[in-house]
Amino acid sequence: xxxxxxxxxxxxxxxxxxxxxxxxxxxxxxxxxxxxxxxxxxxxxxxxxxxxxxxxxxxxxxxxxxxxxxxxxxxxxxxxxxxxxxxxxxxxxxxxxxxxxxxxxxxxxxxxxxxxxxxxxxxxxxxxxxxxxxxxxxxxxxxxxxxxxxxxxxxxxxxxxxxxxxxxxxxxxxxxxxxxxxxxxxxxxxxxxxxxxxxxxxxxxxxxxxxxxxxxxxxxxxxxxxxxxxxxxxxxxxxxxxxxxxxxxxxxxxxxxxxxxxxxxxxxxxxxxxxxxxx
Amino acid sequence: xxxxxxxxxxxxxxxxxxxxxxxxxxxxxxxxxxxxxxxxxxxxxxxxxxxxxxxxxxxxxxxxxxxxxxxxxxxxxxxxxxxxxxxxxxxxxxxxxxxxxxxxxxxxxxxxxxxxxxxxxxxxxxxxxxxxxxxxxxxxxxxxxxxxxxxxxxxxxxxxxxxxxxxxxxxxxxxxxxxxxxxxxxxxxxxxxxxxxxxxxxxxxxxxxxxxxxxxxxxxxxxxxxxxxxxxxxxxxxxxxxxxxxxxxxxxxxxxxxxxxxxxxxxxxxxxxxxxxxxxxxxxxxxxxxxxxxxxxxxxxxxxxx
Numbered sequence: 001x002x003x004x005x006x007x008x009x010x011x012x013x014x015x016x017x018x019x020x021x022x023x024x025x026x027x028x029x030x031x032x033x034x035x036x037x038x039x040x041x042x043x044x045x046x047x048x049x050x051x052x053x054x055x056x057x058x059x060x061x062x063x064x065x066x067x068x069x070x071x072x073x074x075x076x077x078x079x080x081x082x083x084x085x086x087x088x089x090x091x092x093x094x095x096x097x098x099x100x101x102x103x104x105x106x107x108x109x110x111x112x113x114x115x116x117x118x119x120x121x122x123x124x125x126x127x128x129x130x131x132x133x134x135x136x137x138x139x140x141x142x143x144x145x146x147x148x149x150x151x152x153x154x155x156x157x158x159x160x161x162x163x164x165x166x167x168x169x170x171x172x173x174x175x176x177x178x179x180x181x182x183x184x185x186x187x188x189x190x191x192x193x194x195x196x197x198x199x200x201x202x203x204x205x206x207x208x209x210x211x212x213x214x215x216x217x218x219x220x221x222x223x224x225x226x227x228x229x230x231x232x233x234x235x236x237x238x239x240x241x242x243x244x245x246x247x248x249x250x251x252x253x254x255x256x257x258x259x260x261x262x263x264x265x266x267x268x269x270x271x272x273x274x275x276x277x278x279x
Numbered sequence: 280x281x282x283x284x285x286x287x288x289x290x291x292x293x294x295x296x297x298x299x300x301x302x303x304x305x306x307x308x309x310x311x312x313x314x315x316x317x318x319x320x321x322x323x324x325x326x327x328x329x330x331x332x333x334x335x336x337x338x339x340x341x342x343x344x345x346x347x348x349x350x351x352x353x354x355x356x357x358x359x360x361x362x363x364x365x366x367x368x369x370x371x372x373x374x375x376x377x378x379x380x381x382x383x384x385x386x387x388x389x390x391x392x393x394x395x396x397x398x399x400x401x402x403x404x405x406x407x408x409x410x411x412x413x414x415x416x417x418x419x420x421x422x423x424x425x426x427x428x429x430x431x432x433x434x435x436x437x438x439x440x441x442x443x444x445x446x447x448x449x450x451x452x453x454x455x456x457x458x459x460x461x462x463x464x465x466x467x468x469x470x471x472x473x474x475x476x477x478x479x480x481x482x483x484x485x486x487x488x489x490x491x492x493x494x495x496x497x498x499x500x501x502x503x504x505x506x507x508x509x510x511x512x513x514x515x516x517x518x519x520x521x522x523x524x525x526x527x528x529x530x531x532x533x534x535x536x537x538x539x540x541x542x543x544x545x546x547x548x549x550x551x552x553x554x555x556x557x558x559x560x561x562x563x564x565x566x567x568x569x570x571x572x573x574x575x576x577x578x579x580x581x582x583x584x585x
Contacts, residue, residue, distance in 0.1 A: 003386060276332070277366065
């Protein structure tokens with residue numbers, strides 16, 4: 001398994017597409033979340049400002065709120081990026097037929113599979129650190145430029161927040177990897193995954209959130225459970241009416257961990273049994 | 280190190296039926312001896328690549344058993360002693376040739392010091408730093424062979440190794456295969472190119488519709504299909520044919536263009552010539568004609584189709 005992990009690591013590191021995905025996620029956090037909001041709040045004339053004063057809105061970007069802000073910003077976009085990353089890591093092997101090059105080396109299919117998942121997990125850890133670090137730096141820059149003062153959250157909150165981000169990004173990467181193995185096609189895995197994410201969970205889930213039957217289904221979906229975890233890290237300001245969560249944070253963590261196990265086991269079963277090539 | 284057992288590959292009743300219902304390999308009994316170059320010959324769609332995939336552990340058999348390099352196909356013990364290039368050489372397009380081999384070496388737990396020697400062996404050292412996606416077909420094939428050789432395997436499985444190569448590349452690949460055989464290595468190569476098999480293989484197995492229809496050396500296969508024949512160019516041809524049919528069985532005589540081909544023992548050439556000349560037929564050519572492997576191949580595969 002270590003040999004497979006080392007091989008996967010080399011491939012992951014040298015693949016430009018992966019660095020581009022990380023770049024997009026960081027750009028989203030730094031440019032769109034922090035810089036754009038900071039400029040809009042700072043530069044917009046008072047006449048067009050909303051009911052919440054700019055000085056309050058701005059606090060969202062300060063260190064005291066960097067944990068909920070990064071969790072919110074990395075929510076859907078982070079999920080999409082990680083889903084693509086996971087799908088690329090597995091489905092490309094079938095597209096290029098490199099899966100057969102791998103399988104005719106020494107490791108077993110189980111070792112190949114776990115090596116691949118370990119490499120995806122290691123990359124997700126790195127991405128989480130980069131995203132969390134970038135958000136912390138951006139919040140520090142925001143408060144410094146503004147000349148205001150803000151305190152950092154407690155270490156415990158920072159660690160829990162990092163864990164929440166890592167767990168959610170890992171789930172979506174695992175989901176993408178699972179779809180890649182199930183569909184054997186990069187386009188199908190990414191297309192199917194993003195359709196589920198944006199149309200299934202975000203759009204339909206949002207619109208039908210208060211429908212009793214749908215609500216019962218939504219309680220089991222990864223996005224809803226991720227939102228519930230994020231809600232456990234409230235902002236120090238109240239800029240809009242918060243949404244009622246369908247499940248608690250604790251149940252959210254357990255549900256996501258169950259998803260992680262399910263995606264991994266299903267991927268392994270499919271990968272272990274399926275013929276490679278021919279037919 | 281050469282394989283200790285006599286057989287490098289042995290299959291018994293190996294069968295593969297795809298989920299689509301296609302029976303690609305049907306009750307195949309194959310025996311490849313250690314140290315030989317075995318040609319797996321068959322027309323497109325005969326089941327060659329499916330068989331090699333089964334032997335590499337990429338496909339699960341529907342029934343039957345196989346032992347490859349002393350162990351079950353696809354098991355770490357078997358894979359550790361075999362190298363394979365099945366169908367098309369498949370590598371990561373964004374990596375260089377050298378980095379692709381680094382990836383393969385890591386999977387195979389082979390020290391990276393093996394990479395440069397195999398690159399040199401397949402003559403890719405100069406292009407090793409370039410990305411795989413920029414490689415020509417011939418270079419891709421050579422990289423495939425290099426990857427298969429990384430483990431210094433006892434058994435090498437090559438699927439259509441000269442496919443897509445230009446004449447020069449084909450000659451080089453054949454020379455490489457002959458070189459690889461040195462030191463007791465077993466090579467199992469599939470091909471639909473008869474000439475290639477004739478030039479490189481010690482023994483040949485002919486597969487058609489997923490079944491082994493013949494096996495032996497090229498000479499044995501020729502002999503099995505009637506072996507050599509007598510070719511006679513004579514004028515007038517009709518008279519010559521009548522005379523010859525009186526000497527041998529009519530079904531042993533066939534007209535091919537301006538010549539007669541007689542499936543008889545070549546030692547009868549003198550008596551046949553004497554008879555033709557004494558009856559006033561002009562014999563301008565009389566020689567032993569080796570039946571081409573193409574003819575043998577067609578006969579064997581067509582017979583199995585009927």
